[in-house]
Amino acid sequence: MTASTNVLQPVLRTRGLMKRYGTVVAMNGADFDLYPNEILGVIGDNGAGKTTLIRSISGATIPDHGTIELDGKAIHFNTPEDARKAGIETVYQNLALSPALSIADNMFLGRELLKPGLMGSVFRKLDHKRMEAFSRDKLSELGLLTIQNINQTIETLSGGQRQGVAVARAVAFGSKVVIMDEPTAALGVKESRRVLELIQEVNAKGMPIVLISHNMPHVFEVCDRIHIHRLGKRLCTIDPKQVSMSDAVALMTGAMEAPASAAVD
Amino acid sequence: MSRSGSEFEVNLHNADGAVAAFERDDRSALSVIRNAVRDYPTLVPAVVLVVSVLCFGFVAPRFLSPGVLSLVLQQVTVIGIVAIAQTLIILTAGIDLSVGAILVLSTFVMGRLAVSAGIPLPLAIAAGMTVGTLMGAFNGFLVAKIKLPPFIVTLGTLSVFTALKLWYSGSESIRNSDIEANAPTLLWFGEAAARPFGATITYGGISLILLAALFWYILQHTAWGRHVYAVGDDPEAAVLSGIKTDRTIISVYAVAGLICGFGAWVAIGRVGSISPISFEEINLATITAVVIGGTSLFGGRGSIPGSVLGALIVGIFTTGLSLAGVDDYWQMFAVGNLVLIAVALDQWLRRASL
Known part of the structure; x- marks a missing residue:
């Protein structure tokens, strides 16, 4: 799926999102692309700015700079209600x-x-x-x-x-995008399994899904592409079939440089 | 289980399939009662009201006469109306210590305009209610936009509004004879609408019941009502669910001010005159009624009928104990204990729920 999605227009796309909380930089030029029909994993170490990125595209945080596009049209969310009206639903x-x-x-x-x-x-x-x-x-x-x-x-x-x-x-x-922030973090093994199945069922009907998770096996199992977030921006996007879990963790924690070939965009 | 699944999960297909069954597994008598009370929060005050009426009737048979019972309704009319306003605010996890000052200031706006200035009565009443609404909205603005704790906001506005009340009234009462001569309709809510079996049902008492029904409807059957509960229950969740929480909170305080403004009209009828030192205990009396009525001070749960029942329970206790020849301070003692029991019950319910 990865190869074919490249020619498609992204459903949701951000460029250069910035967000500062006082002197703390939570997002430093964050780019993000979500293609039709895909399940996109978002991983990153604690404090990498995943939550701020996700809150920006779900309307819960207003970025200082940068653009967000939904179906190619620039949008600006002031409240979560705006994002919901645009068809973006989030499971916080x-x-x-x-x-x-x-x-x-x-x-x-x-x-x-x-x-x-x-x-x-x-x-x-x-x-x-x-x-x-x-x-x-x-x-x-x-x-x-x-x-x-x-x-x-x-x-x-x-x-x-x-x-x-x-x-x-x-x-x-959700009519355009469903975002799930750590949907399995509070769940038991059995319940987690059910939520993963749900994600796949919903995706099978054509809904693009963003899955933020710390659980590498879950991310690698269900995602079509994985967005690795590091130091407030996207480091690279990888194909879970070609990159190992340990390499992904190495990339995410900065133990490994981003390989040019792994970057999809 | 589509795709591979992780290796450690291969035996999961043998697991019990009832992952997310919406079942109740609590069948002990205690938890049945607890769930009933949680689902129908007015159950407890309703039972307490009936039991206390019967008990006092047993102790002092005179208590059960229609005259005495209707007197209780008259006595709690103004407290009941203001308790409706207080309930709305407490449901948002707020508190309003300034309701009494808003009420009395509104009575003076109505009285001064209608009696002293000779402005047509409907205009005077509308002005009084508008002033009440504005004072409430001011509280709401400070709570929602400046993000100050409701207790501190209304403690401050209690002093501010009280000072305005004393200034505007010139520390002088408006006498009953003056109201009767110039604007007798201001006293309408104190008049008897019906006298069945020796009871005296005033228009004020009827207005309390109608107002309670109206706000019960609004809370249960309109989106605004559901938002009031959501904002008090979990403000963060309410924002993320797309509720404009600031707007909801300001509107709640404004509506509470409007209810106090209406209560002002009823209060003039009930008392018969307008005095700057009347209703000084109504702030705590309404909070007492709301708490006894089963509304949680932590917000998000409670009901309007409960608060009206709470006001009635306080009235029943006070009247019943005095008919039974019990001293004033033991009446206060009993009401204080009711409050403590009500709060303890709320804590127990909350613990059971989380």
């Missing part, structure tokens, strides 16, 4: 779920459906039935629902189940 490491609200409430938080007719337009009444049915459908589709109490609050769910809800929310509403 902390999941961004409200514990005291129900599964359905969380699925539709910030984009609630109103009842049709006067009840919706004048009395602003929410269409709980429609939102619950939609949430149930999406969770079932992903094989996450066995007992159907969609009104259960998030706090009554296990870690794996919460992750499932966050993934379902992103997949249900």
